[in-house]
Amino acid sequence: MRxxxxxxxxxxLAWAAFIFLPVLLFNTSYHDMxxxxxxxxxxxxxxxxxxxxxxxxxSTLLVGYYYINFYILIPRLFVKRQxxxxxVCILIVYIILVPLPFIIRFRDFHIPPFVYNFPxxxxxxxxxLIGISIRMISEWSRAGESMKEAESERIKNELSYLKSxxxxxxxxxxxxxxxxxxxxxxxxxxxxxxxxxxxxxxxxTEADREYVPLEREFQHIENFIELQKMRLSETTTTHxxxxxxxxxxxxxxxxxxxxxxxxxxxxVSTHQPSEIDISAxxxxxxxxxxxxxxxxxxxxxxxxxxxxxGIANVKRRLELTYRDKYDLKIDETESTFLVDLKLQLT
Numbered sequence: 001m002r003x004x005x006x007x008x009x010x011x012x013l014a015w016a017a018f019i020f021l022p023v024l025l026f027n028t029s030y031h032d033m034x035x036x037x038x039x040x041x042x043x044x045x046x047x048x049x050x051x052x053x054x055x056x057x058x059s060t061l062l063v064g065y066y067y068i069n070f071y072i073l074i075p076r077l078f079v080k081r082q083x084x085x086x087x088v089c090i091l092i093v094y095i096i097l098v099p100l101p102f103i104i105r106f107r108d109f110h111i112p113p114f115v116y117n118f119p120x121x122x123x124x125x126x127x128x129l130i131g132i133s134i135r136m137i138s139e140w141s142r143a144g145e146s147m148k149e150a151e152s153e154r155i156k157n158e159l160s161y162l163k164s165x166x167x168x169x170x171x172x173x174x175x176x177x178x179x180x181x182x183x184x185x186x187x188x189x190x191x192x193x194x195x196x197x198x199x200x201x202x203x204x205t206e207a208d209r210e211y212v213p214l215e216r217e218f219q220h221i222e223n224f225i226e227l228q229k230m231r232l233s234e235t236t237t238t239h240x241x242x243x244x245x246x247x248x249x250x251x252x253x254x255x256x257x258x259x260x261x262x263x264x265x266x267x268v269s270t271h272q273p274s275e276i277d278i279s280a281x282x283x284x285x286x287x288x289x290x291x292x293x294x295x296x297x298x299x300x301x302x303x304x305x306x307x308x309x310g311i312a313n314v315k316r317r318l319e320l321t322y323r324d325k326y327d328l329k330i331d332e333t334e335s336t337f338l339v340d341l342k343l344q345l346t
Contacts, residue, residue, distance in 0.1 A: 267293025
C-alpha cells in the first residue's frame with residue numbers, strides 16, 4: 001500500500017514539474033508561442049509567467065491525454081498491433097486538444113491555423129512517445145513475470161510429482177520389511193509398525209514443504225535405518241554417522257532417502273557378508289552425503305537397472321531445486337556401489 005502511495009506522489013510531483021517548470025523557466029508565453037513575440041504596442045500584453053493560463057491548460061490537457069493514451073489507446077490498439085487505427089486516434093486527439101487552450105482563454109471558436117505549430121507538435125509527440133515507452137516496458141515486464149510464474153508453477157508441479165513417486169516406493173519397501181518380520185513372528189513387529197507410523201507422519205507433514213531442517217531430515221533417515229535393521233542378519237554390518245547437523249541448515253525433504261533405500265534393498269544378504277556405510281558432514285554450508293553398499297552376488301546384475309528410476313528421480317529434483325549448487329557422483333565397482341553427493345545448503 002505504501003508503495004502505491006509513493007508511486008502516486010512521485011507521479012504528482014513529476015506532472016507538477018511538467019506543468020509549471022516551463023512557465024517558471026521560460027519567458028515565452030503561450031501567446032508568443034502562437035502569435036510571435038509581444039511588442040510594447042501589442043493589444044494583448046503577455047501575462048506574467050505564473051499567470052500564463054493557456055500554457056498551464058495545455059500542459060494539464062497533455063497530462064490527461066497521457067493517461068488516456070497509456071490506459072486506453074496503447075493497450076487496445078498499439079499493443080494489439082493496430083498501428084494505423086492508433087495513429088488515426090492520436091491524430092484526432094491532437095486536432096481536438098491543441099486548440100482547447102485558445103478556445104478556453106479567448107472564448108473564440110474560430111481557430112487560427114497558427115495554433116497547430118511546431119512547439120505544440122513536439123510537446124504532443126514527446127508525451128505520446130513517453131506513454132508508449134513506459135507502457136511497452138510494463139507489458140514486457142508483465143510478460144516476463146508471467147513466464148516466470150508459469151515456469152515456477154511447472155517446476156512446482158514436477159517436484160510434487162517426483163515426491164509422489166518417492167512415497168509409494170518408500171512405503172512398499174517398509175511394508176515388505178514388516179511383512180518379513182511378521183512371517184517369522186518376530187517380537188519386533190509392533191515396534192516396526194510404530195516406526196512406520198512415525199515415518200509416515202513425517203512424510204505427511206513435511207513432504208509438501210519446499211525445505212525442512214536438515215536435522216529433522218537426518219532423524220527421518222535414522223528412523224528408516226533403525227527399521228531396516230530389524231530384518232537384517234548378522235552378516236550385514238551398518239555404519240551411520242551424521243556430523244554438524246545444525247538446525248539452521250535447510251534441505252529439500254526426502255531428497256536423500258532414495259539413496260539409503262537402494263543401499264538396503266540391493267546391498268544386504270542373509271547368506272554372505274555385506275556392508276552399508278552412510279555418512280554426512282556439513283562444512284561451510286556444504287553437505288557431503290555418502291552412501292556405500294556392498295554388491296551382493298544376487299543383485300550385481302540388476303542394481304543399476306532397478307535403481308535407475310529412483311536415481312533419475314533424485315537427479316531431476318536436484319536439478320530443479322539446486323541446479324548449479326550440487327555435485328553428484330555415482331561410482332560402481334565389482335563389489336561396491338557408492339553415491340557421493342555434495343550439496344550447498346540454504
